[in-house]
Amino acid sequence: MAFVAPLPVPTHSAAAARRPLTHRRHAVVAVAAPSRSTPTTKPAVTHPMTLTEKLLARGAEKPFVKPGDNVWVNVDALMTHDVCGPPTFGIFKREFGDDAKVWDRNRVIIIPDHYIFTEDKRANRNVDTLRQFATEQDIKYFYDIKDLSNFRANPDYKGVCHIALAQEGHTRSGEILFGTDSHTCNAGAFGMFATGIGNTDAGFILGTGKLLVKVPQTMRFEMNGNMPDYLLAKDLILNIIGDIGVGGATYRAMEFAGSTIGDLSMEERMTLCNMAVEAGGKNGLIAADHRTEAYLAARGSKPTEIFHTDEEASFYADYKYNVADLEPVVAKPHSPDNRALAKECSDVRIDRCYIGSCTGGKTEDFLAAARVLQGRKVAVPTFLVPATQKVYEDVETLRINGETLKDIFYNAGCIALGDPGCAACLGGPSDTFARLNEPLVCVSTTNRNFPGRMGDKEGQIYLASPYTTAASAVTGYVTDPREVYDFDANKRHPTETLAD
Structure with missing residues (x-):
C-alpha cells in the first residue's frame, strides 16, 4: 500500500517547497484560482470548469460537470496490451457472450509490448490470445508481432503502448482514452482525458463503449521562468512528486500549465503526464496548443476539440514554480x-x-x-x-x-x-x-x-x-x-x- 503523504501548503517559491518536509507546515488546502478582470465584451462563464471537467462534460454530453459528480461518459478509444488484454477479453465474453462483438472495432487499440522478447511460454501465449481476439473481432488497430527473433520482420509491431499511441495518431485532443495500464495518463499531454483502468472496466467498455466516472478535483502546477539547460521534464515531475508525495494527488487531475510548459516539446510533456499516476493522480494533462496540433498533423491526425481551463475555475490546490530555482534530482x-x-x-x-x-x-x-x-x-x-x-x-x-x-x-x-x-x-x-x-x-x-x-x-x-x-x-x-x-x-x- 502506498504511503499517503499530507499535502503541503502551496508556495510561490520552488526553493521553499524543496525544504525538508519536517521543516514545513502541512495542511489539506483548497485554493481557488485568483480572480481576474474580464473584458466587458467577453460573455460571463456561468459554470467555470477546469480542462478535465470540460473533457468529461463533453464525454457525458452535459453542459457542465463538477468535482464529485458521477457521470457516464462515451469512450473515444480503449487500449489494452499483452498483460491485461487476455483477462479483459475473458471478462467481456463472460458478461456479454462468446459471440458478442465489441462496441466499435475502430476504437479498440491492441498493442503487445510488455513481455515480448522472451522464451517464456506463458508470455508468448498472451500474444497469441491478443491475435485470436483481434481476428475474431476484426480489430482495425492491432499492432501484431509474430517473429520474435527479428522485430524488424514485423512491420505492424510498434513497441511501448503509450509512445505508440502518440506516434500512430491515436492521442487526439478533446477525447477520452482509457487503457488497461496505469501510465495511460501519458496521453494527457495532448489535451485529452486519459487514465488507466482495470480489466473489469475495460471488459465493460468493450461491450458498451461507456464507463461511469467520478469527476476528479483538479490540482494545477504552474511552471514559469527560463528552464536551465541542464534540466529535463523528468526533473520537473520528480520535484513535484517529491513535494506532494505518492498520495498527494490521489484521484485528482494534475494539470500542468505555465510558460515553461508551453515551451516544452510533446515528448517532454508526455514525460510529465506519464508520471502523474506516481503521485496517485487520476490523470495528468496539458492544454493543447500549436505544438500539439503540429505533432498530430505530422502523423495524419488532428484534435477532435481543444479545451482550456476557464480563468474563473477553482482548484483543489494551485502550485507555482520558478523552474530556474530547480536542480537535477533523483528519486x-x-x-x-x-x-x-x-x-x-x-x-x-x-x-x-x-x-x-x-x-x-x-x-x-x-x-x-x-x-x-x-x-x-x-x-x-x-x-x-x-x-x-x-x-x-x-x-x-x-x-x-x-x-x-x-x-x-x-x-x-x-x-x-x-x-x-x-x-x-x-x-x-x-x-x-x-x-x-x-x-x-x-x-x-x-x-x-x-x-x-x-x-x-x-x-x-x-x-x-x-x-x-x-x-x-x-x-x-x-x-x-x-x-x-x-x-x-x-x-x-x-x-x-x-x-x-
Missing part, C-alpha cells in the same frame, strides 16, 4: 517521492544504468543521453531500450556533430541496443533484456522504483532524467549532470533541437 529507493538532489547522492556507487521505457525511452531521451555521452566512456554497463521501432530507427539515423546516436553509444561502451518494448521496466521473465536478476544498484530513466520493479526484490533503483542517468554512467556513481557536461549557462538547448 532514491524505494519510492518515486523519495527525492534528493543528484549532487547529494554523489557517494552512491552504482552497478548499471538503464535508458528506456515510456518515460525515458523516447527519441528525445536518447538525444539527451547522447549529448552527455558523446566523446566519453561509461564506467558501468549501460543498457539502452528504445520505446518503439520508430525510436530505434531514430537512434540509428539521427546525428549529433555528424555522429549517429547509435555510434555515440557504441563508442561510449554502452550495451548494444535492446529490442523496442518495455523490457526491464516491469521486470518480466528472467530472460528479459537488462532485467535485474541480482541485487544491483541501477540509475534508470523509468518511472517506478518499488522493490522488485525491475526484477530482484533487493535491487535499488534511482529514478533520474536522461542527463543524470548518462552522467552517472560515466562516473559509476549517482552524478549531477553538470559535473560531467558543460551545459550552456545562457540558454537552454531543447532536446528536440539537439540533432544536426
